[in-house]
Structures are given as structure tokens and as C-alpha cells.
Amino acid sequence: MSSLYALLADRVSEARAQRASVLKAPAESAGEAYEREIAAERLAKEIGRLEGAERGLVFGRIDWTDGTALRLGRIGLHTEEDDLPLLVDWRANAARPFYEATPVHPVGLRRRRHLRLEERTVISVSDELLDGTAPTDEDVVGDGPLTEALSARRTGRVHAAVATLQAEQDEIVRSAHRGVTVVQGGPGTGKTVVALHRAAYVLYAFPRAAEEGVLVVGPNARFLDYISHVLPSLGENDVVLATCQELAGVSTDTADPFDTARLKGSSDLADALAGLLRVHQAPTGDFTVWVGQELVRLSGEEVAAAREGAVAAVSGHNPARQVFKELLVDAVTDGMQRDMGDLLEQIDADAERMTGINLDRFTGAAQRRAEGAADPGPVHELDLDAIRADLLDDAGVDRAVEVLWPRLAPGDLVQALLTNAGALAERLPRLTAQERSLLLRAPHDPWTDADVPLLDEAASLVDGLPERTYGHVVVDEAQELTAMQWRMIVRRCPARAMTLVGDFAQAGPVATARDWKEALSPHVGPRFTLHNLTVSYRTTQEILESVRDLLLGIAPDQKPTRSLRSGESPRAVTTRPDGLVSAVAQEVRAQSSAYPGELLGVICADTSTAPRKFVEGC
Numbered sequence: 001m002s003s004l005y006a007l008l009a010d011r012v013s014e015a016r017a018q019r020a021s022v023l024k025a026p027a028e029s030a031g032e033a034y035e036r037e038i039a040a041e042r043l044a045k046e047i048g049r050l051e052g053a054e055r056g057l058v059f060g061r062i063d064w065t066d067g068t069a070l071r072l073g074r075i076g077l078h079t080e081e082d083d084l085p086l087l088v089d090w091r092a093n094a095a096r097p098f099y100e101a102t103p104v105h106p107v108g109l110r111r112r113r114h115l116r117l118e119e120r121t122v123i124s125v126s127d128e129l130l131d132g133t134a135p136t137d138e139d140v141v142g143d144g145p146l147t148e149a150l151s152a153r154r155t156g157r158v159h160a161a162v163a164t165l166q167a168e169q170d171e172i173v174r175s176a177h178r179g180v181t182v183v184q185g186g187p188g189t190g191k192t193v194v195a196l197h198r199a200a201y202v203l204y205a206f207p208r209a210a211e212e213g214v215l216v217v218g219p220n221a222r223f224l225d226y227i228s229h230v231l232p233s234l235g236e237n238d239v240v241l242a243t244c245q246e247l248a249g250v251s252t253d254t255a256d257p258f259d260t261a262r263l264k265g266s267s268d269l270a271d272a273l274a275g276l277l278r279v280h281q282a283p284t285g286d287f288t289v290w291v292g293q294e295l296v297r298l299s300g301e302e303v304a305a306a307r308e309g310a311v312a313a314v315s316g317h318n319p320a321r322q323v324f325k326e327l328l329v330d331a332v333t334d335g336m337q338r339d340m341g342d343l344l345e346q347i348d349a350d351a352e353r354m355t356g357i358n359l360d361r362f363t364g365a366a367q368r369r370a371e372g373a374a375d376p377g378p379v380h381e382l383d384l385d386a387i388r389a390d391l392l393d394d395a396g397v398d399r400a401v402e403v404l405w406p407r408l409a410p411g412d413l414v415q416a417l418l419t420n421a422g423a424l425a426e427r428l429p430r431l432t433a434q435e436r437s438l439l440l441r442a443p444h445d446p447w448t449d450a451d452v453p454l455l456d457e458a459a460s461l462v463d464g465l466p467e468r469t470y471g472h473v474v475v476d477e478a479q480e481l482t483a484m485q486w487r488m489i490v491r492r493c494p495a496r497a498m499t500l501v502g503d504f505a506q507a508g509p510v511a512t513a514r515d516w517k518e519a520l521s522p523h524v525g526p527r528f529t530l531h532n533l534t535v536s537y538r539t540t541q542e543i544l545e546s547v548r549d550l551l552l553g554i555a556p557d558q559k560p561t562r563s564l565r566s567g568e569s570p571r572a573v574t575t576r577p578d579g580l581v582s583a584v585a586q587e588v589r590a591q592s593s594a595y596p597g598e599l600l601g602v603i604c605a606d607t608s609t610a611p612r613k614f615v616e617g618c
């Protein structure tokens with residue numbers, strides 16, 4: 001074991017020395033300086049990956065029946081002198097048997113060994129014999145790491161389960177599917193653990209996704225803190241963890257009532273914002289601007305052509321505005337060129353009529369036109385590039401463009417919809433008057449959590465698609481996402497490569513979809529794979545049995561979960577409405593006495609204000 005830590009220390013020292021050397025290297029150009037910074041950043045990440053793996057570096061070993069053995073760890077370590085690696089990364093194909101082998105299907109293994117370390121000290125060893133042979137003096141047969149993990153006390157952080165991933169979990173983690181993978185399971189089935197291990201596996205197995213980055217989206221900042229140390233402990237620290245608020249760059253502590261939040265989560269709001277935006281993109285009218293002392297006018301048809309060209313050329317209202325302006329200026333200069341040519345041709349025609357002399361005979365213009373050559377006459381002596389540059393910088397031109405295509409801010413677009421009853425009625429005709437009244441807000445009201453996806457949608461409409469996108473996105477508690485939140489996440493994953501975990505039987509009151517098909521069809525159609533986790537490792541069998549009928553009513557197509565744990569059967573206490581608070585207080589005191597020092601929780605419906613007040617007062 002000490003040789004592994006010595007090798008790890010050598011690798012850290014080498015990476016640090018390489019980074020120091022890179023930073024000291026002179027850069028003779030901006031390009032070389034940029035390449036130096038990229039190389040230094042890559043080495044810094046490698047140092048962090050190696051240092052992060054030191055805690056609990058080794059967790060397992062597999063022994064084949066032919067005597068070959070491999071150690072498994074959070075990263076891989078090997079030297080050129082060794083035929084076999086000293087340590088196999090848990091994500092490598094060579095590590096698969098550790099997770100797949102069973103006594104029924106041992107896949108050639110004799111033994112699976114689990115190690116538990118504190119710092120660099122082995123504190124427990126547990127062997128599983130898989131080939132049916134009798135234990136020897138070298139085998140340490142115990143209850144197993146899974147049993148130990150199930151009996152461990154809960155803490156304020158989720159832990160890596162790399163040493164105890166079960167076969168159905170490992171199959172999902174190692175899936176070769178690069179599209180959308182959906183993981184569904186009841187409470188306690190390890191959905192979050194699977195999601196995080198999947199993120200680490202994607203970074204290891206899919207170089208393109210790793211190059212573009214992996215994003216993990218969680219429901220709130222507390223949840224992200226809860227899972228924050230898992231990925232570094234799995235050998236990866238190059239993952240972005242974010243909430244929807246952080247993705248949108250909007251911070252708010254205000255929440256809408258459920259009915260309002262659910263309405264704001266509908267995809268109808270995206271259509272409403274897009275329709276409202278089009279009103280500000282030169283819907284009608286011509287364009288008139290002074291060029292020197294001459295007033296130049298473009299027709300409505302010419303303006304419409306510039307609008308269509310701008311919308312097709314670039315994403316985002318404000319970037320397209322610049323293209324629209326350039327196309328209008330092009331049309332103005334083209335018109336000036338045509339008008340000057342027409343004027344000179346008219347002058348030539350008038351002169352020939354008055355004098356009887358064809359001026360083309362002397363200038364050679366007719367011959368050049370016949371040969372397709374340019375006419376070097378006065379029209380071509382116009383400096384059109386200079387005129388165009390002057391017009392693009394002209395404040396009067398910009399003011400004229402602003403009338404047709406004004407600059408916008410995302411918040412202004414959302415405000416224009418939600419603060420205007422007329423706009424709501426026009427853009428959301430399918431809603432009832434009562435529903436539209438729930439959406440109506442005062443101009444100075446603070447933004448709410450349900451406004452965040454609307455602001456992100458408006459940002460994509462106004463400024464274009466997000467600059468930062470990812471090669472793979474992992475979403476936990478995905479059943480809670482509204483249709484508008486799905487849109488903001490999909491925008492950040494152009495490849496549509498995602499791992500989504502959740503359970504629609506546990507969906508909250510704001511969720512806008514009833515199942516995965518409804519949630520994902522607008523974005524990927526039927527192109528997603530669904531996996532079901534069927535074993536609960538935390539919830540007891542008695543609790544699961546008590547909610548079977550409820551599950552049947554909420555999600556009749558969902559396969560019930562079975563548990564590996566047992567405990568007390570739940571009790572039901574009946575009380576009058578006016579005695580609810582005292583009944584809760586009495587039960588809390590009884591539980592506190594029965595389980596001194598343990599954590600107690602009171603769960604109640606959001607509409608049950610009396611128990612909530614009791615809990616807040618404790």
C-alpha cells in the first residue's frame with residue numbers, strides 16, 4: 001500500500017514541477033502566452049485530481065481464479081515496468097467485474113475484497129467469496145460493506161458509493177449511451193449517487209464531453225453543498241455545479257404561490273415572449289435617413305428584406321439589430337449607386353438628343369459594357385466604403401434604426417409581458433382571465449424564483465444563446481423542473497447528452513409534466529432510455545408497504561420499490577382539527593424522550609399553517 005502512496009506523491013511532484021516550468025517559460029507573443037496559461041491550468045487540474053484521490057485512494061481488490069489480482073481505486077496508477085497496473089481506476093473496463101460479479105455469475109472471480117481506509121491506514125477488510133470455494137486463512141469474511149453502509153449514521157453530506165455500487169446502479173453509471181439517460185426510482189434507491197458517479201464516468205469515458213465540460217444541476221444551493229465533495233473524491237474536480245438561478249445569473253429569495261409558479265413554468269410563456277419580441281423587430285414601415293444634404297428613403301419591402309436577413313443571420317435580438325442596421329446601410333449605398341448611374345445615363349441621353357453626338361463613341365463605355373468590364377466613370381468614383389462607414393457611425397442613422405428595431409434588455413421584455421394586462425391577454429389567449437391575473441405583477445415587484453427561467457428565456461431571445469455550454473448535463477430531482485426550466489437546461493447542452501434522475505411519483509405542486517415523455521418530447525422526442533432502480537437502501541420495507549396504495553394512485557405504471565431494511569410500522573393518530581397542534585407537540589415530546597439526542601422532523605402540507613407555526617416556534 002505504501003508503494004501506491006509513494007507513486008501518487010511522485011506524480012503530484014512531477015505535475016507541480018511541470019506547472020512551475022510552464023509558468024516560467026517566456027512567451028514571445030500573445031498566442032504563446034495563451035497556450036502557456038492553458039497548459040498551466042491543465043496541470044493545476046491534474047494536481048487537484050491527484051491530491052483529491054489521496055483520501056481513500058484504494059477501496060477494493062478483485063482476485064481471479066487463476067491467481068491474478070487487481071487493486072481498485074479512485075484513480076489509476078501504473079508504471080512502465082509493471083505488466084499490470086498498480087491501481088485500476090474504478091471507471092475502467094477492467095474494474096467491471098468488481099461490480100458485476102455475483103455468486104450465481106462470478107465472471108471468473110474467486111474473491112471480491114473491500115477495504116476501508118482512514119487517511120492511509122486500513123481499518124477494515126471484508127471479503128466476498130464468489131466461486132463457491134471454502135474460505136482460507138487469507139480470507140476475511142464479514143457482513144460486507146453494503147450492510148455497514150446501511151447501518152451507518154446519516155450525516156449532512158452525501159458520500160461516494162464507489163465501493164458499494166450495486167449491479168443495477170453500476171449498469172447505469174457505465175452506460176455507453178451518449179444521448180439522454182433517465183434514471184427513475186423511489187425514495188432511497190440511490191438516484192443521486194448514480195447521477196454523480198455517472199458524471200464522473202462521463203468525464204473518464206467520453207473525451208469529447210469531458211473537453212466541453214460536465215454540468216450538474218441541483219434544485220437549490222443547500223443540495224449542491226450536500227453533494228459538493230463527492231466528485232472530487234471520485235477523482236474528478238472539473239465539474240460545474242449550479243442551480244437554475246446560477247445558470248441564469250439571477251439571485252432571488254422570493255417565491256410565487258404554487259398556482260402562479262406553475263403558470264409561469266408553462267412553455268406558453270416562451271411563445272408569448274417570442275411573439276412580444278417580434279413586435280420590436282421592424283414589423284412595418286419604411287426607413288428614411290439623411291445622407292449629406294439628401295434624404296434617402298427605403299421602402300417597406302426593402303426594410304422587410306433586411307429584417308428577414310438579420311433574423312436568419314444571427315441569434316438574438318440585439319446582435320440581429322446590428323446586422324439589420326448594416327443591411328439597411330447597404331441598401332442605402334446600393335440605392336445611391338443606382339440613382340447616380342440613372343442620373344448620368346439621363347444626362348448622356350439628353351446631351352445626345354441636343355447635340356446628335358453619342359458620347360459613348362468617345363468614352364468607349366458601350367464597348368466596355370459589351371465586354372463586361374467596369375465603367376470607370378463618375379459613378380464608380382464614389383467611395384462607397386467610406387460612405388458606408390460614415391453611415392454606420394452616424395447618430396442619425398442609429399436613431400432611425402432604433403425606431404424600427406430598439407435595443408432591449410431581457411428584464412424589460414419580461415416586464416413588458418407580465419406588467420401589462422393587455423399584452424397577457426393578447427399573447428396568452430388560452431389562459432382564463434383569472435389565470436392571467438395571477439401572472440400580472442407590478443413594475444417594481446422583486447423577481448421570484450419562477451421568473452428566473454423567464455429571464456433566461458428572454459436573455460436567449462435578446463442576446464442570443466448562452467456562451468457557456470456543456471458536453472453533458474446531469475440533473476437531479478428532474479421531476480421538479482417546469483417546462484421553462486427544461487428549456488434553459490437544454491439550451492446549455494447542444495449535443496442533448498444528459499443524465500436525468502428523479503421520480504414523478506414525488507413531483508411537487510409546481511411541476512408542469514406528469515411523466516418523462518411529456519417532459520422530454522419537446523426537446524428529444526422519444527429518443528431517451530429509461531432505467532428503473534428497484535431497491536431502496538434507506539427507506540424501510542414497512543414504510544414502503546404503507547404507501548403502496550398511494551403510489552398506485554399517483555403513478556400506477558411505476559414498479560414498486562423493495563427495501564433491504566426493516567423497521568417499525570408507521571402509526572396513525574387521529575385528532576380533531578382544533579387539537580392538531582397539541583397532538584403534534586405531544587408526539588414530538590414522546591419521540592424526543594424515546595430517542596434522546598436524535599434528530600426529529602415534522603412534515604406537513606403547505607396549507608396546514610398551524611403545525612408550521614408550531615415547528616417555527618420550536
